[in-house]
Amino acid sequence: MFDIQHKSKGLVSHGVSACAGCGLELIMRNVMSVLGEDTVILIPPGCSALFSGYGNESGLKIAGFQGNLENTAACAAGVRAALNAQGNYHTTVLAFAGDGGTVDIGLQALSGVLERRDRIMYICYDNEAYMNTGIQGSSSTPFFASTTTTPSGKPTSRKNLMEIAIAHDIPYAATASIHNLNDFKKKLKKAMETDGPSLIHIQTPCPTGWRYDPGKSVELARLAVQTGSWILFEYEDGRVTINSKLKDLKPITDYIEIQGRFKHLTEEQKAELQDYTEKYYHRYIKKLENMNIETEEHATA
Amino acid sequence: MQKQQEKHSKELKKCRVLGPVATIFASSTTGSWRLERPVIDYEKCIKCGTCERFCPTNVIDVYKDRAECVVINYDYCKGCGICVNECPSKCMKMIPERGEE
Ligand SMILES: Cc1ncc(C[n+]2csc(CCOP(=O)(O)OP(=O)(O)O)c2C)c(N)n1
Ligand code: SF4
Ligand code: SF4
Ligand code: SF4
Numbered sequence: 001m002f003d004i005q006h007k008s009k010g011l012v013s014h015g016v017s018a019c020a021g022c023g024l025e026l027i028m029r030n031v032m033s034v035l036g037e038d039t040v041i042l043i044p045p046g047c048s049a050l051f052s053g054y055g056n057e058s059g060l061k062i063a064g065f066q067g068n069l070e071n072t073a074a075c076a077a078g079v080r081a082a083l084n085a086q087g088n089y090h091t092t093v094l095a096f097a098g099d100g101g102t103v104d105i106g107l108q109a110l111s112g113v114l115e116r117r118d119r120i121m122y123i124c125y126d127n128e129a130y131m132n133t134g135i136q137g138s139s140s141t142p143f144f145a146s147t148t149t150t151p152s153g154k155p156t157s158r159k160n161l162m163e164i165a166i167a168h169d170i171p172y173a174a175t176a177s178i179h180n181l182n183d184f185k186k187k188l189k190k191a192m193e194t195d196g197p198s199l200i201h202i203q204t205p206c207p208t209g210w211r212y213d214p215g216k217s218v219e220l221a222r223l224a225v226q227t228g229s230w231i232l233f234e235y236e237d238g239r240v241t242i243n244s245k246l247k248d249l250k251p252i253t254d255y256i257e258i259q260g261r262f263k264h265l266t267e268e269q270k271a272e273l274q275d276y277t278e279k280y281y282h283r284y285i286k287k288l289e290n291m292n293i294e295t296e297e298h299a300t301a
Numbered sequence: 302m303q304k305q306q307e308k309h310s311k312e313l314k315k316c317r318v319l320g321p322v323a324t325i326f327a328s329s330t331t332g333s334w335r336l337e338r339p340v341i342d343y344e345k346c347i348k349c350g351t352c353e354r355f356c357p358t359n360v361i362d363v364y365k366d367r368a369e370c371v372v373i374n375y376d377y378c379k380g381c382g383i384c385v386n387e388c389p390s391k392c393m394k395m396i397p398e399r400g401e402e
């Protein structure tokens with residue numbers, strides 16, 4: 001029934017029409033290498049649809065379907081229910097959506113899954129805008145980044161997806177970055193083995209939307225972490241593990257000066273962004289650590 | 302859309318599938334996009350596998366036991382330059398796809 005016309009090393013075709021240097025492409029390959037063949041994937045419209053099919057051709061060897069931008073998590077919950085009805089508890093059901101499809105348009109469906117505790121795995125690859133339709137700003141677009149709908153820079157900061165998931169007391173959630181693939185794979189494995197909903201939020205450098213030399217995708221992901229712009233941590237059964245606790249943060253200019261989407265920033269705005277990033281980083285680390293203290297107090301009470 | 306689905310489901314009745322559906326695992330020759338290609342100085346390569354790990358198209362193979370230890374499948378390499386940028390021993394570089402260096 002499935003006609004394999006291309007020899008590939010893994011479960012993903014080598015010639016997929018994602019842009020050169022696309023962070024999403026690297027993510028998809030790593031996801032498939034960990035999850036394996038026994039997976040059903042749900043993909044909404046967006047750049048990830050480049051993998052699920054173009055006409056009668058697909059770039060993935062596994063089963064799946066493309067739903068709507070609003071309902072990726074609900075589609076996954078439906079597939080899970082159908083598999084369970086067949087007595088199939090082994091197949092992994094993966095919802096794989098962009099930031100627009102997660103933090104904006106698909107948020108209610110994700111909230112429903114988290115509330116019902118459906119055993120699905122949700123990956124939000126976050127390229128920080130609606131890339132596939134021409135770089136419109138999303139609620140994950142960072143402070144000051146220029147998009148076609150925020151041409152002079154986004155005036156507000158981003159929505160915090162992890163906090164939203166934690167507010168539902170999700171069994172497992174983690175942030176990840178493409179510069180540390182071992183960490184990412186370890187988290188994928190944990191998410192896959194979670195008996196309930198799990199979420200991985202991975203920053204996804206996008207040379208086309210962020211406007212930088214495509215050779216720098218991995219370097220930018222690393223700099224995002226080193227400057228405190230992207231924080232790596234896990235939330236597991238109510239406990240937080242911070243994976244990127246840094247003594248000193250690199251200056252934000254190291255990260256933003258190689259990206260076109262921050263080119264318009266004045267010196268004052270750069271200083272403001274530096275100040276904002278640092279304060280947010282330290283405040284957020286403290287907040288995460290406090291979560292553990294609360295959990296411990298509760299355990300000993 | 303409705304008509305399209307009905308047409309497809311009639312044709313595909315034997316397979317019990319509905320709707321427009323991808324049944325072919327295929328590939329485009331994305332190598333034709335390339336303006337520059339990565340090349341390796343095999344002498345300096347330390348065979349660490351970093352380039353292989355970070356290549357988004359997954360077209361690099363590192364062989365510890367071969368003189369030409371890094372093999373790139375140029376049919377699909379998009380020439381992004383991530384391998385060159387990440388190589389710790391700086392033994393890779395990009396050269397223009399057509400013409401002399
Ligand atoms: C309800 C709805 N609104 C708008 C669209 C058009 N649309 C298709 S893909 C897309 C971008 C999705 O952005 P994101 O989820 O961030 O994925 P990316 O393209 O960035 O990978 C949009 C707006 C749609 N398909 N459905
Ligand atoms: S627009 Fe960005 S996310 Fe989409 S395929 Fe291109 S590089 Fe990847
Ligand atoms: S990254 Fe550089 S040193 Fe390492 S295997 Fe590749 S070419 Fe060799
Ligand atoms: S240039 Fe890009 S696509 Fe080509 S081998 Fe290097 S990392 Fe892979």
Ligand SMILES: [Mg+2]
Nearest residue numbers: 098099129131
């Ligand atoms: Mg996006």
